[in-house]
Amino acid sequence: MGAPKQKWTSEEEEALRRGVLKHGAGKWRTIQKDPEFSPVLSSRSNIDLKDKWRNLSFSASGLGSRDKQRVPRPKAPSSSPSPSPQLLLLPATNNVAEASPPEDCEKSPQDDKTPSPNSMILEALGELKEPNGSEVTTICNFIEIDKSYKLTDSYAKRALAPMKDPSLKKKDSAKSSKAAKGQGLFTAASPALGAAEAAATKVADAEAKSHLANEHMMEVERIGKMAEETESLLELASELYERCSRGEVLTILQVAHREF
DNA sequence: ATAGGGTTAATT
DNA sequence: AATTAACCCTAT
Numbered sequence: 001m002g003a004p005k006q007k008w009t010s011e012e013e014e015a016l017r018r019g020v021l022k023h024g025a026g027k028w029r030t031i032q033k034d035p036e037f038s039p040v041l042s043s044r045s046n047i048d049l050k051d052k053w054r055n056l057s058f059s060a061s062g063l064g065s066r067d068k069q070r071v072p073r074p075k076a077p078s079s080s081p082s083p084s085p086q087l088l089l090l091p092a093t094n095n096v097a098e099a100s101p102p103e104d105c106e107k108s109p110q111d112d113k114t115p116s117p118n119s120m121i122l123e124a125l126g127e128l129k130e131p132n133g134s135e136v137t138t139i140c141n142f143i144e145i146d147k148s149y150k151l152t153d154s155y156a157k158r159a160l161a162p163m164k165d166p167s168l169k170k171k172d173s174a175k176s177s178k179a180a181k182g183q184g185l186f187t188a189a190s191p192a193l194g195a196a197e198a199a200a201t202k203v204a205d206a207e208a209k210s211h212l213a214n215e216h217m218m219e220v221e222r223i224g225k226m227a228e229e230t231e232s233l234l235e236l237a238s239e240l241y242e243r244c245s246r247g248e249v250l251t252i253l254q255v256a257h258r259e260f
Numbered sequence: 261a262t263a264g265g266g267t268t269a270a271t272t
Numbered sequence: 273a274a275t276t277a278a279c280c281c282t283a284t
Binding site for chain 1: 261262263264268269270
């Protein structure tokens with residue numbers, strides 16, 4: 001009776017974000033049970049995590065001064081066939097990114113009119129890049145979060161298995177892979193699209209060559225509708241791909257290629 | 261156990 | 273009154 005509403009604290013929010021970044025969105029139970037976030041999210045249930053993440057995602061999606069298409073009105077059976085299945089994505093991180101960007105990070109001259117949500121992700125990736133090398137699962141999760149790619153943990157497990165081998169440090173290997181298996185999915189608009197798409201396709205094909213592929217196609221189709229986000233996203237993918245190809249860190253591409 | 265839908269409470 | 277956020281219920 002005396003429980004009005006238990007608002008989420010910053011600690012809990014951060015824990016949730018970290019958990020999602022670490023284990024991936026969807027593994028609420030795992031995140032909640034993780035000893036790292038357990039003490040913080042002890043009073044939250046997996047459902048609460050999901051709900052919170054949902055709210056966060058929705059807020060982040062419609063938080064760009066974009067059209068405020070609000071049509072949650074189930075009270076209009078006449079006229080108005082279908083507004084627009086605008087899919088949401090890119091919950092990203094809500095870190096402090098305002099104040100004043102002193103200097104450009106490195107390149108990305110296209111960082112002008114677009115908020116570049118991937119920049120944050122890239123930065124985060126660079127930050128969490130440990131001397132030991134980022135974990136494959138982390139990168140995998142990144143991609144999963146970015147484009148809502150559905151990567152099962154089975155893939156992660158598989159990728160982690162061969163990763164133990166130190167001889168995986170190849171300098172250049174999958175670079176000329178191209179692997180434009182699904183290049184015909186949608187029209188390519190930028191050069192980076194090829195590489196990025198190839199990477200995504202490779203990863204996707206590595207494990208999900210069954211019904212999951214179908215979902216991927218659908219997802220790709222949806223993404224194709226959003227040119228801006230797609231380009232930004234692909235840029236990130238390309239960056240990751242190049243970076244990994246260089247041999248800086250173990251990449252899912254190499255592992256995937258190995259498995260292939 | 262997770263995803264989605266719907267409801268209630270608090271804030272503006 | 274409208275929006276947001278937490279909570280609850282149901283289906284898969």
